[in-house]
Amino acid sequence: MTAAPEHAPKMAQAALADRIAPYMPVLLVPILAVLGFLAIPSTSSWLTLTVSGLAMGMMIFIMASGLTLVFGLMDVINFGHGAFVSVGAFVGISVLLMMGHMVEAPSLMLNLTALMVAVVGAMAATGVMGWAFEKVIVEPVYGHHLKQILVTMGGLIVVEQLIIVLWGPEEIYISRPEALKGAITFAGAALEKYRLVAVAVGLVVFALMRFVLRRTKIGLIVRAGVQNGEMVQALGYRLRLVFIGVFVAGSALAGLGGVMWGLYQEVITAHMGNHAMILIFIVVIIGGLGSVEGCFIGALLVGLMQNYVAFLEPKAALISNIGLMVAILMWRPMGMIPVVKAK
Numbered sequence: 001m002t003a004a005p006e007h008a009p010k011m012a013q014a015a016l017a018d019r020i021a022p023y024m025p026v027l028l029v030p031i032l033a034v035l036g037f038l039a040i041p042s043t044s045s046w047l048t049l050t051v052s053g054l055a056m057g058m059m060i061f062i063m064a065s066g067l068t069l070v071f072g073l074m075d076v077i078n079f080g081h082g083a084f085v086s087v088g089a090f091v092g093i094s095v096l097l098m099m100g101h102m103v104e105a106p107s108l109m110l111n112l113t114a115l116m117v118a119v120v121g122a123m124a125a126t127g128v129m130g131w132a133f134e135k136v137i138v139e140p141v142y143g144h145h146l147k148q149i150l151v152t153m154g155g156l157i158v159v160e161q162l163i164i165v166l167w168g169p170e171e172i173y174i175s176r177p178e179a180l181k182g183a184i185t186f187a188g189a190a191l192e193k194y195r196l197v198a199v200a201v202g203l204v205v206f207a208l209m210r211f212v213l214r215r216t217k218i219g220l221i222v223r224a225g226v227q228n229g230e231m232v233q234a235l236g237y238r239l240r241l242v243f244i245g246v247f248v249a250g251s252a253l254a255g256l257g258g259v260m261w262g263l264y265q266e267v268i269t270a271h272m273g274n275h276a277m278i279l280i281f282i283v284v285i286i287g288g289l290g291s292v293e294g295c296f297i298g299a300l301l302v303g304l305m306q307n308y309v310a311f312l313e314p315k316a317a318l319i320s321n322i323g324l325m326v327a328i329l330m331w332r333p334m335g336m337i338p339v340v341k342a343k
Contacts, residue, residue, distance in 0.1 A: 025336035029300050036308040047189035049307045055195035057303025058202020059264055061296050063257030064280040064287075065209060066250020072290020072339050073225050074243050076138055077145050080152035081254055081280065082273030083133075083159035084126040088255025089262035089272060090167050092122035093174055103177045111177035112197075115259075122259045123252040129159075130251025134244060156274060163270040171269050174262065198260055205253070206296050213292060222246060282321050286328045288335025297336060298328075 033050060040046040067081045095118040096103055102114040137155045141147040175181075176194050183190040213219035225232045225239055233239050254273075261276060262268040283302055287294030302321050310317035328336060 025294065025297050028336075029297060029304070032301060032304050032308075036304065039308070039312060044188035044190075045311065047187060048191065049311055050304065051189075051191050051195055051199070053304035053307035054300060055192075055198040055202075055264070055303070056306060057300040058199050058205075059257055059260045060276075060279050060283055060302060061202055061299035062205050062260060063254050063276060064283040064299060065205070065292055065295050066253040067280060068284045068287065068290060068292065068295045069222070069246050070250045071284065073222060073229075073246050074138075074142075076142070076247075077148045078138065078152045079149055079277070080133060080137070080155040080159070081250075082275075082277040083156045084130060084251045084254035085258040085261065085273030085276055086163055086268075086270055087129060087159065087273075088122040088126045088258030089268045090163055090172075090258075090270075091125040091255070092118040092259030093172065093262055093268055094167075095121040096174075096177075103175075106178050108179040111179040115177060115180075119256055119259050122255040126255030126258075127248045127252040130248045130254075131244065133251070134247040138247070160270045160274065167270070169270070171267050173267050176263050176266065194263060198264065201260060205256070206292075209292050218242075218245075279321065282325050286325050286335055288332075288338035290339035291335065291337040294335055294337035 036050065037043075037046050040049065063081075063085055066084075067078060070076050070078055070081075096114060099114045099117065102110045105111070133155060137151050138148070141151055180194045180197060183192045184196075185191075211219075213223055221232060221237055221239075221242055225242055229239055232242075258273065262272070265272075279302055283295055283298040285298075286301070287296070287298035301324060305320050305324050306317060309320035332338070
């Protein structure tokens, strides 16, 4: 039985809409960039703001990616995630300060080496801290969201006070490595060197996460655990160890993000992770809980929106990302690329 001729165009439109729907979240980033180009009168200003927004988005993604995996796999609402950001920043910057001769040398290779050592130190420290945090604070409250919010928030406060004890209560102003200072000129726009490095680091982290999650056995177990943890356990895999590994990896990524974020703002404080949690939660929610791809797209949208609106209407910048979250959730209540769990 064939469809009536008058219904054929409607069916074709519906089929086209179904094919386009999965790609709509990806298209939001270039659409927002085009809208910014039309709204900003200067092409050079638009290019500068776009690179800055992408850099900001990449760093937010690094900090948020671990949290979205933890929630998606472990069903844990970890308000203490910001503590790992702060600790990572302080440990990483402390390592950089100890390598002052490498940081101050006008050599890109030496500067990047020093930055890499600082990042490794920060990730190691926050990874170990994440293991202890999960064991002592999170494990006793599995399955109880209200208790998770309370105890992880308490853990955040304790860690912030420990940072104040160890490093002092004052803001610490820092300087970027010598070769990463300043900007390069491209098409009349000033592109900060450090922000270009941040974009590159974010892309590498995203590519590695996709590779691990989609091309390795451990990634298959993690994705299966997000979809149906009981089935994974029934197949003989020790999902508890996977839980711990994901929590440690997420904490280490937060430490990496903390170092990058601290150098981005050129100042670190004990409360910087807590302040960053607002943007992190917005990204996790609009991306879709448990979705790395959604988290990546959401972070880029947040970064671009923040920079464009701050340039066009500074007073509206504070609420721009809240408005973005509301608009996306009205369109897709479960986030842009939600992970649907088996029932």
